[in-house]
Amino acid sequence: MEDRRIVDLFLARAEEAITALDQKYGRLCRRIAMNILGNESDAEECQADTALAVWNTVPPNEPNPLMPYVCRIARNLALDRYRYNHAARRHGAAEVLLSEIGDIVSDTAGAEDEAMASVTAAAVSDFLRGQKKEDRRLFVRRYWYGDGVEEIAREMGVSPNSASVKLHRMRARLRAFLKERGVDV
Amino acid sequence: MKREFFLEALSNIEEDLLIEANVEKDKNKTIAENKSRFLLVRIVGSVAACVVLFAGVWIASQGGFGKVMMDNAAPEAALSPDISPAEPEAGDAAGGVLNDGGDYNYKAEAFSSGSAADDVVTEQLQGVCVSTVRFSVYKNGKWRDVIRVYPDGLPAAECVVNDYLAEAGSAVRCAGVTLVKTETADVALTRDPGEDTLRGLVLAVSVITGADAVRFTAEDGTLLTIGGEAPAAGFDPEEMREK
Numbered sequence: 336m337e338d339r340r341i342v343d344l345f346l347a348r349a350e351e352a353i354t355a356l357d358q359k360y361g362r363l364c365r366r367i368a369m370n371i372l373g374n375e376s377d378a379e380e381c382q383a384d385t386a387l388a389v390w391n392t393v394p395p396n397e398p399n400p401l402m403p404y405v406c407r408i409a410r411n412l413a414l415d416r417y418r419y420n421h422a423a424r425r426h427g428a429a430e431v432l433l434s435e436i437g438d439i440v441s442d443t444a445g446a447e448d449e450a451m452a453s454v455t456a457a458a459v460s461d462f463l464r465g466q467k468k469e470d471r472r473l474f475v476r477r478y479w480y481g482d483g484v485e486e487i488a489r490e491m492g493v494s495p496n497s498a499s500v501k502l503h504r505m506r507a508r509l510r511a512f513l514k515e516r517g518v519d520v
Numbered sequence: 521m522k523r524e525f526f527l528e529a530l531s532n533i534e535e536d537l538l539i540e541a542n543v544e545k546d547k548n549k550t551i552a553e554n555k556s557r558f559l560l561v562r563i564v565g566s567v568a569a570c571v572v573l574f575a576g577v578w579i580a581s582q583g584g585f586g587k588v589m590m591d592n593a594a595p596e597a598a599l600s601p602d603i604s605p606a607e608p609e610a611g612d613a614a615g616g617v618l619n620d621g622g623d624y625n626y627k628a629e630a631f632s633s634g635s636a637a638d639d640v641v642t643e644q645l646q647g648v649c650v651s652t653v654r655f656s657v658y659k660n661g662k663w664r665d666v667i668r669v670y671p672d673g674l675p676a677a678e679c680v681v682n683d684y685l686a687e688a689g690s691a692v693r694c695a696g697v698t699l700v701k702t703e704t705a706d707v708a709l710t711r712d713p714g715e716d717t718l719r720g721l722v723l724a725v726s727v728i729t730g731a732d733a734v735r736f737t738a739e740d741g742t743l744l745t746i747g748g749e750a751p752a753a754g755f756d757p758e759e760m761r762e763k
Contacts, residue, residue, distance in 0.1 A: 363542070402542065403535035410531050418524065433523045440521040447525045455521075456532035463537055475541035479530055520521055 338401035345393040353386050360402065361386075364409035370481025371413040372420070373428030381416060385409040410479070432481060438506040439513070440520045451519075458516045462509050473498060474505055 344352035368381035398404035463471045476482045488498040
C-alpha cells in the first residue's frame with residue numbers, strides 16, 4: 336500500500352491503518368528495535384508501541400515520507416527502553432554500538448539538551464553528505480539502523496574486515512569534523 | 521558528550537539519508553534474490569531439458585510421434601466434422617449472472633456498473649427523500665413489483681426477485697449491495713458500509729431481472745423512472761399488473 340494511502344487511513348481514524356502500517360513497516364521497526372535491545376520480546380513491544388505512537392500523532396502530523404517518521408519513532412522507543420534496561424543493569428545489543436561510538440565522543444558529561452541534539456544531528460548529516468555513497472550507507476546502516484557489521488558487509492559485497500576498517504576511519508573523521516563544527520565531543 | 525546522548529541525537533539526522541540506506545538495503549536484497557532466482561531457473565531448465573530428451577527417446581522407441589497420436593485419438597472426433605462453437609450465454613451484466621431461462625430479454629446496458637449509469641441514478645436520486653420505496657421493473661411490456669424496502673433499509677419483503685434466484689442462499693451482488701434468497705418469501709438485503717443503498721439496489725435489481733427500466737415510488741408519491749424503454753411518466757403500474 337502506498338504511504339500516502341496509509342497516512343490517509345490514519346487521518347480518517349480507520350483501524351485498518353494500523354494493520355497497513357504493520358504490514359509495510361512492522362518488520363523494519365522490529366529489526367531496528369532488535370538491533371538496539373537484543374531482545375525479541377522487547378523488540379516486539381517497541382513495534383507495537385510504534386504503531387500506537389503513530390496513531391496518536393497522525394493527525395496532526397502528516398508525515399511525508401512516512402518511512403523515516405515511523406523508523407525514527409521505533410528507534411527512539413527502543414533507545415528509551417534501552418535506557419530503562421541499562422539503568423537496571425539489563426544490557427542490550429546497543430552496548431556494542433556504544434563502544435564503537437566511544438571513538439567519536441569521549442563519554443564525558445556536557446551540554447545534552449534538545450538544542451545540542453539538533454546541532455549534533457545536523458553536523459552528522461553534513462558530514463555524511465561529504466562521504467562516498469557506500470560509506471554513507473555503511474555508517475547509517477550501522478549506527479542508525481543498528482545492523483550488524485557482517486550482515487552489512489555481506490549485503491554490500493565487501494568483507495566484514497573491510498567494513499570494520501571503513502567504519503573505524505569514518506568514526507575518526509567524524510570526531511574531527513564535529514570538533515571543527517564546535518560540537519562538544 | 522555522553523555516548524548514549526550521541527546515539528539518540530543520531531535519530532534526528534536527515535530523512536533522505538535514512539531512505540537512501542534503506543532503499544539500498546532493499547536493492548542489495550533484490551540482487552541477492554535475483555541471483556538465487558537465476559540459479560533456480562538454471563536448475564529447472566536443466567531438468568526440463570532432460571525430460572524433453574527422455575520423452576523424445578521414448579517416442580522414437582514407440583515408432584514416432586504420428587503413431588503415438590493416432591493410437592490415443594478418440595474415434596468419434598474424426599466422424600463429427602460439423603461441430604460449431606456453442607452459442608454464447610445471454611450476457612453477464614456487471615455484478616450479476618442470472619438467467620432464469622424464461623423469455624426475458626436480458627438487457628442491462630442502462631445499468632452497467634460504469635460511472636455513466638451511476639451518475640444517472642445519483643442525479644435522479646438527489647433531493648429525493650425516500651423512506652419507503654417500492655421498486656418496479658418494466659419488462660416485456662409489463663411492470664412488476666420487484667422489491668420493497670422498509671424505512672430503515674431493513675430487508676425487503678415479498679420480493680419477486682426470488683423468482684430469479686435459484687435456491688435459498690444464492691445471491692447476487694452488485695454495487696455494494698447483496699440480495700440473498702432466504703427460506704421464506706423474503707429476500708435479505710445487505711449493503712457494504714458507506715455504500716448508497718438505493719443506488720446499489722437499483723443496479724442490483726436491474727442486473728438480476730435484466731430490466732429495461734426501473735421505477736421506484738417514494739412515500740411522498742414521487743415517481744422516478746430510470747432506464748430507456750419504459751412507458752412515459754404517469755403510466756400506472758397498478759393498472760398494468762391487473763392485466
